[in-house]
Amino acid sequence: MERTVCELFAGVGGFRLGLEKASKDWDFVWSNQWEPKRKSQDAFQCYIHNFGESDRHVNIDINKVDKSIIPNHNLLVGGFPCQDYSVASTGAKGIQGKKGVLWWSIYETLKVKNPSFILLENVDRLLKSPSKQRGRDFGVMLACLNNLNYSVEWRVINAAEYGFAQRRRRVFIFAYKNDTRFSECLEYNSLREYLHKEGFFQKEFPIQDNSNPKKIPKEIEFDYNGLVDVSDNFSFMFLNSGIMRKGKIYTEETLPDFKGDVKTLGDILEKDVDEKYYLNGELDDWDYMKGSKRIERVSKTGHKYTFSEGAIAFPDPIDKPSRTMLTSESSKNRSTHIIRDPQTNRLRKLTPVECERLNGFDDNWTNKGMSERFRYFCMGNALVVGLVEKMGNALVDIFKKEE
Ligand SMILES: C[S@@+](CC[C@H](N)C(=O)[O-])C[C@H]1O[C@@H](n2cnc3c(N)ncnc32)[C@H](O)[C@@H]1O
The missing domain is CATH 3.90.120.10 (DNA Methylase, subunit A, domain 2)
Known part of the structure; x- marks a missing residue:
């Protein structure tokens, strides 16, 4: 599988730098960065300074981009803000999310470009938002990805718990099409077993066998009647790790199992x-x-x-x-x-x-x-580049097996 990447919300290029540290063979076919309400586009310029001038790096509000102009790619990456993902029915026209909410630009890109793999980053609050309907926003996101035939794994990672010098806690979301070779390894006895043995994050970010005893793991059927139904009615306490696959959600509060050097x-x-x-x-x-x-x-x-x-x-x-x-x-x-x-x-x-x-x-x-x-x-x-580098190592292996 060609290692083609599209990087959204690129900022100063943390995803690209991390992936390139893992392997020089990633081909960034298109990237986008636009700082709202600012005349000078410093993060965009910084990206060009470091990675070279290119008409593949575009400085436009992603909401205004016709997604069909984005070249085909097999991996889509990006760190985006936690916003209100609720959707409402607009009668005959279908459904509509709130204007300017960046998730919808990602969703649109996925619908049009259909990449096999996705790696996203967000603040961990995303899993619990909004406070009046816990888990709704992440539920909407999972439903969108489920509708497009993706399985999704997520893990809240505190960089310091894996040896890095900053206590930065972010949720990473990895999704893959259900027809990839990688998804075949999901034929495990249970989603829990998969998460502990073969999960995307497990290899580079090992976890203990036992989960946090204070929080009970949960598995539910993810039944819904369209996105409006999820938006209006879904509520769930997502824990720091989990997987959504073909109508099932499993979540567990995992504990890191790191034995390497620790930076201060x-x-x-x-x-x-x-x-x-x-x-x-x-x-x-x-x-x-x-x-x-x-x-x-x-x-x-x-x-x-x-x-x-x-x-x-x-x-x-x-x-x-x-x-x-x-x-x-x-x-x-x-x-x-x-x-x-x-x-x-x-x-x-x-x-x-x-x-x-x-x-x-x-x-x-x-x-x-x-x-x-x-x-x-x-x-x-930005993000902790070393975390993406580690995920990049796992992705290189996954892409090799897709060939
Ligand atoms: C959380 S930061 C991502 C930082 C990036 N991962 C890095 O390593 O620098 C989100 C980025 O999205 C950009 N952004 C916000 N709204 C945007 C929009 N409408 N279109 C394109 N980029 C946008 C911001 O300027 C910011 O750089």
Whole structure:
């Protein structure tokens, strides 16, 4: 099977970099990146800087792309936002999802281009959204994929639990057509056995034999009468791992089984850091922001309530993996990392290169004409490249067997 790839929501290219680290033989036939509401398209430019100018990398709102112009490909990849996936009936016209919701662009591409394999990334909240109808959005997504004859596996992966220097937890979703060779290995006694023995994630991200005893695994029939039915009525507590195949869903709270080396925040720090990253005289602000607090507040409707939040370690310990990096990393913000520099013993922010290292990008990957603020932003949006590299290794094997 040709290793042709389409990369949607490419950002600065985390999926491509990860897959190319696993093998140079992936052929990226089309990719797309467009930053809403911004004139300068820095992430798009950064991608071109790193992978080369090409008319295959397109800077247009994906909602406006006629999906039939996308070249055929066997693997579709992308990290996209968690939005409202509900659908409504529009009478004779069929059904409609909310405007601008990016899942529908992915669905449209799948319908038109029919790739055999799909690898997606999202925040783990996707599995539980929305709060008033737990699991509806992921249910809609699974139903869409089921309608197109895909089986789907998902796994919430905390990069630090597999040796990486950042505690970044994201759900990865792998889907494959039910007529691929890979899907044949699903002829197992049970979906549980499959997940533990042959699952896509199991080889590179091993799990323990026993699942988390606090959460009971569940298997259900995935019966529905169209997408509107799922959107209106489906609710389910998806756990961190699972599989959907031909009308059945199995989910389980798995536990990582990792025995390799563990990286820490201290391992990725730069030496001789510029003075501008050091804090000067603003310690009280940081102390307050990072500290625990209880504040009496009044809502717009006049209702009194207590806002409370716990303390965040300050400074951030460098002998452990870091907390998750957010898009707001450049601002003076409670979740911004502050470390005590081991060389100078003074407090400072992380540098853009350190943020790149936390995600496993090459040094200065984003140092391509964009502002420092946007460099931090792009890293808050991106993924841990090493995770995709590992998935890339598994994909190389799978593609070989499809030949
Ligand atoms: C979660 S980020 C993905 C980051 C990427 N995986 C990386 O490694 O940098 C989602 C990306 O989708 C882009 N995006 C948002 N809306 C879009 C749209 N309507 N069309 C195309 N891209 C869009 C954002 O600019 C952002 O770069």
